[in-house]
Amino acid sequence: FRYKESLAEDLRRADLVISHAGAGSCLETLEKGKPLIVVINEKLMNNHQLELAKQLHEDGHVLCCNC
Numbered sequence: 001f002r003y004k005e006s007l008a009e010d011l012r013r014a015d016l017v018i019s020h021a022g023a024g025s026c027l028e029t030l031e032k033g034k035p036l037i038v039v040i041n042e043k044l045m046n047n048h049q050l051e052l053a054k055q056l057h058e059d060g061h062v063l064c065c066n067c
Contacts (some may be wrong), residue, residue, distance in 0.1 A: 001065050003051070005059070007025075007028065008028075011028065011029060011032045011034060012032065015034075015035075016034065016035050016036075016037070017029045017034050017035070017036050017037070018036075018037045018038075018039065018045055019036065019037075019038055019039070019041060020038065020040075020041050020049065021040045021041070021049035021050070021052055021053040022049065023037040023052055023054065026033075026038060026052065026053075026056060026062065030061055030062075036061070036062045036063075037062065037065070038053045038056070038063070038064045038065075039061045039064075039065055039066065039067060040053050040064060040065070040067075041067075042064040042066055042067070051064075
């Protein structure tokens with residue numbers, strides 16, 4: 001996807017979401033009750049997505065992987 005102001009309509013129509021592990025993307029998807037697979041971008045800011053993705057995975061909210 002190119003940048004969009006809102007993904008609300010895409011999320012509403014989705015059966016499954018595959019996303020990076022950014023906090024906003026994860027929380028917005030989970031709030032909509034959609035199953036979520038997160039792909040960790042290990043090159044961003046000292047791998048800050050890893051901690052969030054691991055915790056959400058351990059809590060049973062997402063499946064996660066890296067590239």
